[in-house]
Amino acid sequence: NAGVTQTPKFRILKIGQSMTLQCTQDMNHNYMYWYRQDPGMGLKLIYYSVGAGITDKGEVPNGYNVSRSTTEDFPLRLELAAPSQTSVYFCASSYYRQGGQPQHFGDGTRLSIL
């Protein structure tokens, strides 16, 4: 199994551009998450989804949008990129939350906004 796959691995954007970070999981997990990790900091939750068609905001949602049309895919959209969005973005998934299933993470997308 591939687990959680994120593309691209690296990207440089200019201020004001937009892009979509892709995330796909092949474990049939219901829950999916997007985090950002700034240097020397812990991860912060941007958005999460508890199933296809259902999404909700996390701690730092401003400047981002998500959609969940299928169980497998959970893309993160950046509109009007700003330097403050320079970060490493991680996608994660878990089967269900009850019982506290551990999250499986992708390897991240390193994004620089110049």
Next chain:
Amino acid sequence: KQEVTQIPAALSVPEGENLVLNCSFTDSAIYNLQWFRQDPGKGLTSLLLIQSSQREQTSGRLNASLDKSSGRSTLYIAASQPGDSATYLCAAAYNNNDMRFGAGTRLTVKP
């Protein structure tokens, strides 16, 4: 505000030592607490998950404890090895589906 703090930020030990990593959280109404390992340039790997009703979890040379009343968790690594070198993060999950991470402890085990 729900915050998670990890001390120390970095730790260097000789191979074979036993060590303890600390994690504290301000809101004790946690759903569960997880310890993760992060290697450079990689995502996080879940090591241990402790439910709010549990006191500890063990996996091989790793033992994690949870004390909700004091807002603390510790990760104990026995007989450390160079392959244990990585950053270790703890994360507290809450009932609102939020998850708060510490900044991590960067561990170096010297041969």
